Structures are given as structure tokens and as C-alpha cells.
Amino acid sequence: MTEASVAVHADADLLAQAVAARLVVRLLDAQAARGEASVVLTGGRIAAAVHRAVTALPAAAAVDWSRVDVWWGDERFLPTGDPERNETQARAALLDALPLDPARIHPMPAADAGVEPEEAAARYAAELARAARSGTAELPHFDVLMLGVGEDGHIASVFPEHPVQHESRPVSAVRDSPKPPPIRTTLTLPAINTAEEVWLVASGAGKAEAVGMALAGAEPAQIPAAGVRGTSRTLWLLDRAAATSIHPR
Numbered sequence: 001m002t003e004a005s006v007a008v009h010a011d012a013d014l015l016a017q018a019v020a021a022r023l024v025v026r027l028l029d030a031q032a033a034r035g036e037a038s039v040v041l042t043g044g045r046i047a048a049a050v051h052r053a054v055t056a057l058p059a060a061a062a063v064d065w066s067r068v069d070v071w072w073g074d075e076r077f078l079p080t081g082d083p084e085r086n087e088t089q090a091r092a093a094l095l096d097a098l099p100l101d102p103a104r105i106h107p108m109p110a111a112d113a114g115v116e117p118e119e120a121a122a123r124y125a126a127e128l129a130r131a132a133r134s135g136t137a138e139l140p141h142f143d144v145l146m147l148g149v150g151e152d153g154h155i156a157s158v159f160p161e162h163p164v165q166h167e168s169r170p171v172s173a174v175r176d177s178p179k180p181p182p183i184r185t186t187l188t189l190p191a192i193n194t195a196e197e198v199w200l201v202a203s204g205a206g207k208a209e210a211v212g213m214a215l216a217g218a219e220p221a222q223i224p225a226a227g228v229r230g231t232s233r234t235l236w237l238l239d240r241a242a243a244t245s246i247h248p249r
């Protein structure tokens with residue numbers, strides 16, 4: 001397992017700017033190495049701030065956006081276009097402003113697709129498998145996967161003490177989510193942990209305890225954020241308020 005590293009920024013705005021700059025560089029590096037890049041987005045307030053910050057960066061124009069695959073780590077199971085969907089937020093704040101290839105934007109199915117969330121999860125797993133390079137792999141390569149962190153330590157829609165924690169398939173439906181809306185779909189921990197780099201982004205004093213516990217090695221069943229690792233890098237990106245409960249081990 002890779003050791004996690006931590007970067008702390010003065011406030012939420014600087015955090016979002018710094019994550020946006022890192023993201024642009026990460027995508028440029030991936031494209032330099034393999035001609036294309038992939039990113040896994042998340043939902044929530046800090047993600048929205050990062051999305052807005054990317055579009056304001058002049059260096060974002062250096063990315064060949066037509067060769068970037070966009071995936072989601074989780075989705076709120078709501079109809080297409082619902083303002084609470086992570087997809088809707090990401091499109092409005094980021095994707096609509098970039099010259100992306102629509103075929104490389106991979107939203108999780110919406111609630112108006114006419115299927116139950118379990119089938120929606122299976123469909124997303126099939127889409128991921130189709131994008132995988134090798135015929136046997138379940139998942140494509142993820143250059144960077146970003147996660148927000150809940151006050152209870154959840155990441156994506158993997159919640160503490162929830163059955164989704166034990167799911168070994170790459171994508172799962174989630175019912176009874178403690179954070180609204182109650183029905184969601186999510187990448188599971190084993191799928192998240194295939195990403196080359198995993199970035200956990202957290203802002204505000206409300207996150208401090210969960211961040212501190214995760215970095216102190218809490219049980220993932222209790223603090224799911226403690227159970228995520230990138231294959232080459234795990235990076236915690238925090239503002240000062242979210243970093244106040246980190247104690248040296």
C-alpha cells in the first residue's frame with residue numbers, strides 16, 4: 001500500500017485553486033505519457049469549487065480535452081438534469097466549458113433511465129468494462145480519482161457501517177444513504193483503489209475529525225476514507241480548518 005501524503009492550504013478557495021492546478025498538470029502528464037487521460041469526478045461543494053477553478057485556469061487550454069475520459073465515483077439516483085445530480089453540477093461548472101468528446105463523458109445512469117438502481121449500477125459496470133483495455137479487466141485505467149470526504153468519513157457513496165462496504169463488484173447501488181438523496185450508485189472500495197492516484201479533498205472544520213481519524217489509521221468500516229489508496233499515490237488535499245485534528249503517528 002502506498003503511504004498517503006498531505007498538503008494543507010490556507011482556506012477553501014486556495015484549496016480549490018491548488019487542486020485545479022494539480023488536476024491540469026496530472027492530465028497533461030498522463031497525456032504526455034500515454035496520449036490520453038482519465039479522471040474520476042465526485043460530488044459535493046468542494047468538488048464544485050474545484051470544477052469552477054479549472055475553467056478559470058489559462059493552463060487548462062494546454063490539455064487535449066478531446067482525449068480525456070470523464071467518469072464519476074458516485075451519483076445521486078435522480079432524473080437526468082436534476083440540479084442535485086453530480087453529473088448536472090459537473091456539466092454546469094466544468095464539462096460544458098471544455099471541448100470534450102461527448103463519447104468520452106461517462107455519467108452514471110439517471111433515475112429516469114427506467115431501471116432500478118441495481119440495474120443502473122450493473123450498466124455502469126458494463127460501460128467501464130467496455131472501456132477497459134484488456135478483455136479480462138473490469139475497469140479502465142484511472143489516472144486520477146478525486147473524492148470529497150463526508151463529516152462521517154464517507155467517500156463517494158460508501159458510508160460507515162453500510163453494506164456497500166462489503167461489495168466486491170466494481171459498482172453498487174446504495175439504498176438508505178444517510179446523506180440525501182437516499183438512493184445512489186457508487187464505485188466500491190476495490191474499484192476506487194485501482195486508480196493510479198487517489199486524491200481526498202476536504203474543506204472546513206466539520207471534516208477535521210474524520211480526516212484526523214482516517215490518517216490515524218481508523219477502521220475503514222467506521223471511516224471509509226481510511227480504506228482508499230491509489231496504486232501509485234494517495235494524496236490528502238485539505239484546507240487548514242480540515243487539518244486541525246491530524247496528529248503525528
Ligand SMILES: O=C(O)[C@H](O)[C@@H](O)[C@H](O)[C@H](O)COP(=O)(O)O
Binds near residue numbers: 156179
Ligand atoms: O454525491 C455526493 O454527495 C458525494 O460524492 C460525496 O461523497 C461528497 O463528495 C462528500 O459528501 C463531500 O461533500 P462536500 O464537499 O459537499 O462536503
